[in-house]
Amino acid sequence: xxxxxxxxxxxxxxxxxxxxxxxxxxxxxxxxxxxxxxxxxxxxxxxxxxxxxxxxxxxxxxxxxxxxxxxxxxxxxxxxxxxxxxxxxxxxxxxxxxxxxxxxxxxxxxxxxxxxxxxxxxxxxxxxxxxxxxxxxxxxxxxxxxxxxxxxxxxxxxxxxxxxxxxxxxxxxxxxxxxxxxxxxxxxxxxxxxxxxxxxxxxxxxxxxxxxxxxxxxxxxxxxxxxxxxxxxxxxxxxxxxxxxxxxxxxxxxxxxxxxxxxxxxxxxxxxxxxxxxxxxxxxxxxxxxxxxxxxxxxxxxxxxxxxxxxxxxxxxxxxxxxxxxxxxxxxxxxxxxxxxxxxxxxxxxxxxxxxxxxxxxxxxxxxxxx
Amino acid sequence: xxxxxxxxxxxxxxxxxxxxxxxxxxxxxxxxxxxxxxxxxxxxxxxxxxxxxxxxxxxxxxxxxxxxxxxxxxxxxxxxxxxxxxxxxxxxxxxxxx
Numbered sequence: 001x002x003x004x005x006x007x008x009x010x011x012x013x014x015x016x017x018x019x020x021x022x023x024x025x026x027x028x029x030x031x032x033x034x035x036x037x038x039x040x041x042x043x044x045x046x047x048x049x050x051x052x053x054x055x056x057x058x059x060x061x062x063x064x065x066x067x068x069x070x071x072x073x074x075x076x077x078x079x080x081x082x083x084x085x086x087x088x089x090x091x092x093x094x095x096x097x098x099x100x101x102x103x104x105x106x107x108x109x110x111x112x113x114x115x116x117x118x119x120x121x122x123x124x125x126x127x128x129x130x131x132x133x134x135x136x137x138x139x140x141x142x143x144x145x146x147x148x149x150x151x152x153x154x155x156x157x158x159x160x161x162x163x164x165x166x167x168x169x170x171x172x173x174x175x176x177x178x179x180x181x182x183x184x185x186x187x188x189x190x191x192x193x194x195x196x197x198x199x200x201x202x203x204x205x206x207x208x209x210x211x212x213x214x215x216x217x218x219x220x221x222x223x224x225x226x227x228x229x230x231x232x233x234x235x236x237x238x239x240x241x242x243x244x245x246x247x248x249x250x251x252x253x254x255x256x257x258x259x260x261x262x263x264x265x266x267x268x269x270x271x272x273x274x275x276x277x278x279x280x281x282x283x284x285x286x287x288x289x290x291x292x293x294x295x296x297x298x299x300x301x302x303x304x305x306x307x308x309x310x311x312x313x314x315x316x317x318x319x320x321x322x323x324x325x326x327x328x329x330x331x332x333x334x335x336x337x338x339x340x341x342x343x344x345x346x347x348x349x350x351x352x353x354x355x356x357x358x359x360x361x362x363x364x365x366x367x368x369x370x371x
Numbered sequence: 372x373x374x375x376x377x378x379x380x381x382x383x384x385x386x387x388x389x390x391x392x393x394x395x396x397x398x399x400x401x402x403x404x405x406x407x408x409x410x411x412x413x414x415x416x417x418x419x420x421x422x423x424x425x426x427x428x429x430x431x432x433x434x435x436x437x438x439x440x441x442x443x444x445x446x447x448x449x450x451x452x453x454x455x456x457x458x459x460x461x462x463x464x465x466x467x468x469x
Contacts, residue, residue, distance in 0.1 A: 035380060059430040059464040060380060060418040076384070079417045 003370040004326050005070065006334055007051065008342055009038035012360035014053055016071045023332055023346040026355045032074065033065065040321060040364045042108045047115035048368050052134060054105040054120070062104050064120075064134045077134035081105070081122060084141035090124065091153035100124045100144070107321060107364075109164035111171065119190075121161030125152060125178045127190060140190035143176065148195065148212040155179030155215045155234075162320055163216075167243075168223040175229065175244060180215035183231070185244050196244030200233060217260045218320040222269035230272055230299070232262040232320070237274055239299050250299025255286045261323035265348060266331040270298035273325075273333060273349060275318040283338075284315035292335070294349050308352035309343060316341070321364035328369055336362025373404050373449075374459035381419075381462070385412040390459060399454045401433060402445040419462065434461040 002021035008014065013031030032038070033055045044050040053065040053074070062081060065074045087100035103123040111117035116133040126144045128137045143161075152159060160179055167173035172189040175196065182197040195211050205213045215234035222228065231238040231247065235258050238247040251257035256276040265271035272295045278286050285291060291306040316339035326332040333349050336342045340359040345352045372392040382389060393407040402425075409416045416422060419431050425445075427433070433440045436450045436458050452458040 034383075057380070058467075059378075059428065060384075061421075061428060062417070063384075063414075076414045080422045082423050 002328060004328070004332060005043070005048075005368040005370060006324075006342065006344070006355070007041035007043065007071075007364075007366040007368070008336055008359065008362060009040050009053070009321075009364035010336075010340070010360040010362050011037050014038040014041050014055075015356070015359055017342065017355050021328060023326075023328075023344065026344075028356050029071070032071070033063075036060075036063075037104075038363065039104060040107050040366070042110060042366045043368045044110040044115040044118075045112045046110070048370055050110070050115045050133075052108045052110060052118055054108055056104040062102070064105065064108075064137075066134050078130070078136045081120070081126075081128055081137050082139070083126060083144065084139040085145075087144075089150060090159060091151055093154060095153070097150070100126075102126075103158060106160045106162045107164055109166065112166060112168065113171070119164045119166075119174075121164050121176060123158040123160035124154075125159045125161050125181065127161055127164070127176060129190065142186070142190065142192045143184060146184065146193050146195075148181070151212065152178065152181040153213070163219050165219060165221050165229075167221075167226050169226040173243070175219060175221075177216040177219050177231075179217065180234075181212050182214040182216050183219060183229075183244050196240075197247070198245065199240075199247035200238065201236070202234065204234070218262050220262045220264050220272075222264045225269040228269065228298075230262050230264065232259050232274055234258065234280060237262065237272075237299060250295070252295070252300035252302055254293055254302050255304075259318075260320040261318055261335065263323045263325055263333065265333075266325050266327040267329075268296070268331075271296050271348070272299055273323065274302075275323065275335065277317060283317040288313050288315060290314045290316065290337075292333070292349055292352075305345075305349040305352070307350065308345075319363055322362050324365050324367040326367045326369045332367070334365050334367055336365045338362065372456055373399060373407070373453065374456055375404065375408060376459045376461045378462060378464040380464070381415060384414055384418070387412070392456075399449050400446050401440065401443065401449065404449065404460060405445075430465040430467060432463040432465055434463055435459070 006017040013034040015030035041053040049070045051067040055063040064077045089097035092098035105120045107121040109119040120128040163177035165175040174186045184193040185196045200214045229240045237251045239250045263273045290309040291304040293302040316337035323335040
């Protein structure tokens with residue numbers, strides 16, 4: 001019997017939403033780690049009962065929790081995230097040097113094949129790796145110590161590694177995205193890195209087409225097209241057909257090309273979802289209507305999907321890690337809002353319904369399809 | 372034994388009540404009490420002090436005997452009534468945010 005488990009990280013704890021394959025009735029459990037920020041929860045593709053959670057607060061720092069029974073019980077794992085060697089400085093918002101300081105883990109990305117192998121993307125921007133199920137962490141310093149590192153600067157949410165993509169055709173090939181440095185790629189399992197931002201244009205930086213410095217909000221890849229990447233940048237929705245070598249804009253007829261998440265249909269590699277937001281200074285949907293936009297052509301042409309979503313007086317945001325899909329035959333898509341709603345669609349976005357309405361501010365949504 | 376009062380989140384994390392007791396060998400200082408606390412409850416490592424620098428986290432405060440000891444040197448002796456167990460050392464999360 002198939003089932004879907006939606007892992008929701010919020011500003012005041014984690015929640016797990018479960019349903020059978022019909023996705024018509026949902027059970028909500030939580031809060032896990034109540035009162036703590038849960039930036040991200042994610043499951044191991046290799047062992048779906050293995051879950052990892054990033055738990056933090058400004059008071060007590062960072063914890064990593066692990067469950068081996070699908071979230072029924074949890075235990076704290078290693079929480080020592082130390083930069084390798086002298087951390088140095090990056091740029092602060094005003095362009096002055098600022099010491100590299102660990103703040104939190106934004107994103108956990110388990111290996112597709114080894115449940116004990118998991119990457120962690122951190123603020124201030126760095127990539128860590130555990131090969132023992134989260135018991136210990138070591139930095140892959142080649143990213144942070146890239147020659148451009150001293151010039152990186154934070155986005156509004158901090159200077160964070162928020163996206164980690166493992167190439168499904170070759171696990172040594174990695175892409176990460178950093179706000180506000182851009183995309184970096186590695187072909188040697190994270191030892192060395194190079195920027196992958198050619199074709200991006202950002203008006204908020206001194207050189208709009210600079211090699212680094214772009215506020216990339218999220219990148220996504222479909223497992224069947226490993227060379228193709230999609231990006232929601234601060235402004236602009238972008239696409240690369242050569243693993244990030246070059247990017248071209250696919251914003252097309254979107255009402256706004258500002259936004260945070262981007263996701264792909266589980267079975268249609270050219271079907272893309274974004275959530276347009278009014279502007280960088282107005283983080284809510286245009287016209288107060290919450291609409292997901294879908295392109296079935298790999299970008300350029302977009303259709304609004306609002307059936308079942310609030311179409312008046314809606315002023316929530318959808319954060320970068322807060323949209324995900326299941327892989328059932330009728331692809332389900334889910335997203336969480338800063339207003340605490342989690343919406344789901346079991347027909348690829350044609351219609352929507354709230355799964356839960358009154359959670360704390362949703363920071364992340366991940367989905368596991370359990371067969 | 373040194374009595375230590377923990378903030379709510381750390382009680383939950385460590386699975387304790389409001390107050391715990393720890394044994395401290397030698398001079399009773401902030402550092403030694405925190406070392407003993409982390410020894411007894413390893414899950415608290417990193418929650419009170421930065422695990423690399425061992426500095427007090429900015430939003431953590433130490434109170435005892437109606438005094439704020441947060442900025443006292445970590446190797447300074449704690450007040451005699453804390454050492455004797457008559458008064459607890461309060462570990463407090465700074466009042467901030469919601």
